[in-house]
Amino acid sequence: MSKKHPIVVVTGSSGAGTSTVKHAFEHIFIREKINPAIIEGDSFHRYDRAAMKHAMAEAEENGDKTFSHFGENANEFGKLETLFKTYAETGTGKKRLYLHSKEEAAAYPGLQPGQFTPWEDVPANTDVLFYEGLHGGVVTENVDIATHVDLLVGVVPAVNLEWIQKIHRDNAERGYSEEVIVDTILRRMNDYVRYITPQFSRTDINFQRVATVDTSNPFIARDIPTPDESFVIIRFKDPGKFDTDFPHLLTMIPHSFMSRRNSIVIPGGKMGYAMELILTPIIHNMINTSK
Secondary structure (H helix, E strand, O other), rough: OOOOEEEEEEEEOOOOOOOHHHHHHHHHHHHHHOOEEEEEHHHHHHOHHHHHHHHHHHHHHHHOOOOOOOHHEEEEEHHHHHHHHHHHOOOOEEEEEEEEHHHOOOOOOOOOOEEEEEOEEOOOOEHHHHHHOOOOOOOOOEEEEEHHOOOOEEEOOOOOHHHHHHHHHHHHHHHOHHHHHHHHHHHHHHHHHHHHHHHHHOOEEEEEEEEEOOOOOOOOOOOOOOOEEEEEEEEOHHHHOOOOOHHHHHHHHHOOEEEEEEEEEEHHHHHHHHHHHHHHHHHHHHHHHHH
């Protein structure tokens, strides 16, 4: 952790909705005139798209049907920890991009979708490092990424809701069949339990969306439950760390209520508003302290 060069992390599994939190932070950065170094979690995968397919096939031939993007062997956890440690100490470090699409690859002649850009230095004179991805709070026998983070935010829908979001996204945006999507969920489950879930015991703040409609069989759901068909549980690991003012939040967010001394429940449609309400003063104080 670093007062001089703070690190903010949003972590959650694929299809969990971390992009919603990312957009909230983008609004905060613009409004507060903060210059962030943006780090995408996908850029720390160990393999590009073609190499990952080969590695998965090889693992399966050897009897391993659990090899996935969620696990340690498919990621550069050591390099991610080095980036966090170096940035906290010096305000710099090494980063790269994973090119998801033709549009992203167009800016890099000679590179194709599914490949990485070369490693390069994080731009100088940034105010904060902002990471969004799968592994921002990972701890293993070999690395402790979470220890370098100043604000760790988790995005954790109830698991059935998470699967519904993933099924619909992968089908609509990527054209995957239901069979392929279900196979991916099953293959990732071992690493999900080992590497993804434990992070949410380390997060400073969790945003967990829970549907108020029946999601008991996510594999036949026709639609993703809307924000108005859900509640969001916001859990603070240590409310005193950021001087969380629960009475103020209850006043500002209509129909919200406390479910535990460190948890506030809000209507699903107010999630983005609540994020900015909660996170803006935290980021503001963090940046002021670093100056």
